[in-house]
Amino acid sequence: MLKAIVIDDELYAREELNELLVESQQVEVIAQCSNAIEGLKAINSLKPDVIFLDIHMPQITGLELLSMLDPVSMPKVVFVTAYDEYAIKAFEDNAFDYLLKPVESSRLHKTLQRIKLINEQKLEQPNYSPIISQKLELIPCSGFNRILLLEPNNIEIAMSEQTGVHLLTDSDKFTASLSLKVLEEKTDLIRCHRQYLINPTCIREIKLLDNGSAEIVTKSNHHAPVSRRYLKVIKDRFGLL
Structure with missing residues (x-):
């Protein structure tokens, strides 16, 4: 049985789609999520086979959420929306399928059958094009019952700890909703350590240590x-020797 996450800011739409999916057996x-930040956390922790994702959501759209997913481990993405003008863009961004609201059970059945066929026979995904890594313009961060959108060039250091991925700016510390790998691929931050990324424009000193490693000071x-x-x-x- 496929494991799915439904992400939609409209409660009625989530419940309606959930009923159709349950009925499909x-x-x-x-998981059901009411916004992209909740959805991103659920995707990273629960590892679904497929996500049913609304496009038109406040703060972070479904298309923007898709760009934040790790292409290596990304589940199949089925966009569910009332706005059919987004269809071409959805497939350009590697969506698996596109359903219009209100979702018809017969159309949903076709989508599920395609997913099942691909999973069972390991066929090449239809409508697939190579993923182009687009730079993130804003990075979602969470804390204190709010969502913060941080510009990548304001980040000096990104580090992975047991409590999550933390971002250091000139004056504050934030908890990111993205992995270090995604930040490395979709921002200008560069790897300096297995658990650290650094903004090269913020480096002011490189201290060379006796053991062959070093320390950066921003x-x-x-x-x-x-x-x-x-x-x-x-x-x-x-250009250092």
Whole structure:
């Protein structure tokens, strides 16, 4: 049975689609989310086979959410919306399918059958085009019952800890809703350590250590370790010997 997440800011639309999926007896709805931030967290933690995603949502749209997903582990994405003018854009961004509201059970059945056929026979996904890594213009961060959208060039250091991925700016610390891997692929932050990314424009000092590693100091006096593996990459970027 397919594991699915439904993401839609309209409660009635979520419940209606959930009923159709339950009736199909082919899908287990493992989460329902009312916005993109909730959806992103659920996708990263629950690893669904498919997500049913509304396009027109406040703050972060479904199309923007799609661009934040890790292309390597991305589930199949079925857009569900009342606005058919987004269809071409949806397929350009590697959506698996596109359903118009109100969703008809017969049309949903066709989508589920296609997913089942691909999963069972490992066929190449229809309507698939190579993923182009688009740069993120805003990074969603959560905290204190609000959603913050942070510009990537304001980030000096991104680091992965047990409590999540944290972003350091010149004056504050934020918790990102994205993985380090996605941040590395879709921003200008570069890897300096297995658990750290650095904004190269914010580097003010590179302290070389005796063990062959180093430490970066940013313009706001934040510190980040540089492993031996990535030190050469950092040096090459700045033309250092």
